[in-house]
Amino acid sequence: MREFGIENQQKKSKMFTTFSNPTDRFDTNGLVGQVKLTNERRTVYLPEPADNYVTLFGEAEIEVGKFEWSVRVDKAGDRQAVIGVATGSALAQISGKFCDETTGFGYGVNGLFRSGGEITAGKGRDCSLSEGDVLFIRLDLKLKTLQFAKNGILLDIIIPRVAPGKYRLAIALVDEGEQYTIVNPTDYLARFAMFQFRISQ
Numbered sequence: 001m002r003e004f005g006i007e008n009q010q011k012k013s014k015m016f017t018t019f020s021n022p023t024d025r026f027d028t029n030g031l032v033g034q035v036k037l038t039n040e041r042r043t044v045y046l047p048e049p050a051d052n053y054v055t056l057f058g059e060a061e062i063e064v065g066k067f068e069w070s071v072r073v074d075k076a077g078d079r080q081a082v083i084g085v086a087t088g089s090a091l092a093q094i095s096g097k098f099c100d101e102t103t104g105f106g107y108g109v110n111g112l113f114r115s116g117g118e119i120t121a122g123k124g125r126d127c128s129l130s131e132g133d134v135l136f137i138r139l140d141l142k143l144k145t146l147q148f149a150k151n152g153i154l155l156d157i158i159i160p161r162v163a164p165g166k167y168r169l170a171i172a173l174v175d176e177g178e179q180y181t182i183v184n185p186t187d188y189l190a191r192f193a194m195f196q197f198r199i200s201q
Contacts, residue, residue, distance in 0.1 A: 024042075024058040024182050025040060025042050025059055026044055027059045027168075034048055035056065042181055043180070044180055044181075045075075045177075046175065046178045046179070050174050052096055053174045054095065054172065054173050055097070055098045055171065057169060058168050058169030058170070060169065068139075069085075069169045069182065071083050073129045073133045074180060074181055075131060075177050075179040076109055077178040079109040079110045080108070080109065082098070082106035082172040083109070083135055083137070084105045084114075084169075086101070086104040090103040099170075100114070107148050109129045110128050110129075120157075127150065129150065133150060134150075135150060136148065139167055141167075144161055145160055145162060147159075169182070
């Protein structure tokens with residue numbers, strides 16, 4: 001396990017801020033039989049265990065500017081799923097982890113970050129995700145950065161020098177009963193901001 005250009009920021013908890021962009025949905029291209037899509041293709045469910053990781057991608061393809069996704073953990077299984085973004089050759093990975101490719105960045109539900117087959121542990125607060133948690137992802141191709149937030153709080157991980165490309169949301173699943181939903185970032189941030197305000201009083 002090593003660090004590979006991830007900047008760890010040891011700062012006071014900072015709320016994630018967002019802007020309005022369309023809520024993505026899953027692409028049906030390459031969809032394998034055991035994976036089910038519901039909720040206007042915004043919820044993915046794996047009813048039985050897979051022999052290998054199954055990867056799904058979002059429809060939105062981001063090449064310029066910035067975009068934000070948020071994914072809610074409905075059922076986490078053994079917390080081995082990976083959520084992130086992919087481009088290039090990683091988009092062909094419907095079997096295996098997209099983040100084992102050099103062009104895929106994946107945030108593990110177990111709190112471990114993966115890229116190019118390498119694993120990096122987050123520092124500071126608990127970075128793992130449980131049922132009901134929401135992972136926020138911000139890709140800024142102008143600043144060439146990728147950031148993550150858990151339940152509205154920025155995590156101590158920034159991926160710098162993100163290469164140009166056409167990026168899409170990616171989720172790799174393997175455990176029976178896993179379920180994840182793409183949700184609207186703005187709606188959920190408002191809820192988390194109110195919660196943080198209340199516990200600070």
